Amino acid sequence: MTLLLDIRGLSLHLGDKEVLNGVDLHLSSGEVHALIGSNGAGKSTLAYALMGSEGYRPQRGEVLFRGQSVLDLAMHERARLGITLAWQEPARIEGLSVHDYLLLGNRAADPVACLERVALEPSAYLSRSLDKTLSGGERRRIELAAVLAMAPHLAILDEPTAGIDLLSLEDVVGVIRGMASEGRSVLLITHEERVAAMADSASQLCGGRIVRRGAVDKVLASYTGRSCLRCDGETCDHD
Numbered sequence: 001m002t003l004l005l006d007i008r009g010l011s012l013h014l015g016d017k018e019v020l021n022g023v024d025l026h027l028s029s030g031e032v033h034a035l036i037g038s039n040g041a042g043k044s045t046l047a048y049a050l051m052g053s054e055g056y057r058p059q060r061g062e063v064l065f066r067g068q069s070v071l072d073l074a075m076h077e078r079a080r081l082g083i084t085l086a087w088q089e090p091a092r093i094e095g096l097s098v099h100d101y102l103l104l105g106n107r108a109a110d111p112v113a114c115l116e117r118v119a120l121e122p123s124a125y126l127s128r129s130l131d132k133t134l135s136g137g138e139r140r141r142i143e144l145a146a147v148l149a150m151a152p153h154l155a156i157l158d159e160p161t162a163g164i165d166l167l168s169l170e171d172v173v174g175v176i177r178g179m180a181s182e183g184r185s186v187l188l189i190t191h192e193e194r195v196a197a198m199a200d201s202a203s204q205l206c207g208g209r210i211v212r213r214g215a216v217d218k219v220l221a222s223y224t225g226r227s228c229l230r231c232d233g234e235t236c237d238h239d
Helices: 043-051 075-081 098-102 111-117 136-150 166-181 216-220
Strands: 003-014 017-028 032-036 060-065 083-086 154-158 185-190 201-206 209-214 227-229 235-237
Touching: 003 043, 003 185, 017 032, 017 043, 017 060, 017 185, 017 209, 032 043, 032 166, 032 216, 043 075, 043 083, 043 154, 043 185, 075 083, 083 136, 098 111, 098 136, 111 136, 136 154, 136 166, 166 185, 201 216, 209 216
Parallel strands: 032 185, 032 201, 083 154, 154 185
Antiparallel strands: 003 017, 003 060, 201 209, 227 235
């Protein structure tokens, strides 16, 4: 497979705290890679740094996307290259309809098809507003539909099953695996073992460092959801 994302020695401070410390991570085209770790391990910080969010510029390291350095590019420039981030807290733009929201990143997208892929009935949702009348699970599905609409080369999904009930997890898995079958890559950021299990490969982030990587089952064997067993055999707990 072709190397799509190449992260080398990425380190980032927020204030006087080093949140990421020498992170190396690599994704190929069509690969679903799970980044697991407990709360506070630095997973979301890495997502924001990859997307170019304000205030999250790394102090050291490099990020290459399709062989091009992106660290000096703004968020919208990275989006044009084909990088998309679905935030852990779904977007809510008061007064904007679901239909218009799905077209924000790609006017040529098909909102009906995107909603159908996330198991939402288009006739019931296209005219609804992104407001508090939508449940957490509905907002997550709409956020996934927006990712599909943008047709990215790389989708960074930060806790994509937050607010999704157990019966709906199969739909989310289907969406993610469908993206991979189309040759799109997914960086799946999660603290849930059941979600990470859908990936092709995995890395474990602990205290801002990648402490283990490889086959999903081997990485998950050292992870308990709240604490992690580092490569030196010691246990870390970030909660």
